[in-house]
Amino acid sequence: MSKAKTSAGLGWIRTAEGQHLKGRRSRDTKPEITLRHAVHGLGLRYRLHRQVAPRCTADFVLPRHRIAVFVDGCFWHGCPTHGASAFRGPNAERWAEKIAANKARDQRNTAAAEEAGWTVVRVWECEVRTAPERAALRILQLTSRARDDGTRSR
Numbered sequence: 016m017s018k019a020k021t022s023a024g025l026g027w028i029r030t031a032e033g034q035h036l037k038g039r040r041s042r043d044t045k046p047e048i049t050l051r052h053a054v055h056g057l058g059l060r061y062r063l064h065r066q067v068a069p070r071c072t073a074d075f076v077l078p079r080h081r082i083a084v085f086v087d088g089c090f091w092h093g094c095p096t097h098g099a100s101a102f103r104g105p106n107a108e109r110w111a112e113k114i115a116a117n118k119a120r121d122q123r124n125t126a127a128a129e130e131a132g133w134t135v136v137r138v139w140e141c142e143v144r145t146a147p148e149r150a151a152l153r154i155l156q157l158t159s160r161a162r163d164d165g166t167r168s169r
């Protein structure tokens with residue numbers, strides 16, 4: 016099981032954690048679906064996987080309110096509680112670098128989406144796990160603000 020092996024000259028040590036993190040970019044993760052259900056339960060309508068900026072696809076959007084929602088995985092996007100700083104292992108430093116790069120990209124994507132006229136909501140995976148309704152309410156509040164900004168509602 017724990018045969019530590021350097022892979023492809025990159026200096027990464029193969030670990031059980033690393034294997035587990037494969038497929039981290041996959042769509043329709045459990046927290047994503049949980050949040051979608053909570054949002055739907057509040058009567059909001061969304062569309063999935065909409066591109067909101069070049070090379071930036073939101074997990075789902077509320078087109079009527081121009082709200083783009085991203086559900087960020089704790090480890091991969093560097094959540095303050097469950098991010099790389101909490102990670103121990105032979106690759107800790109490399110993970111930290113990679114996650115810092117991810118966070119920088121998240122920030123660029125947020126800025127690009129906002130520039131394209133989207134209100135961006137980023138929700139941590141752990142927020143969805145512990146309080147999906149609260150996360151959904153945060154989105155609902157933004158929809159009423161968007162209306163106040165002049166978007167017509169029926």
Ligand SMILES: [Zn+2]
Nearest residue numbers: 089094097141
């Ligand atoms: Zn977290």
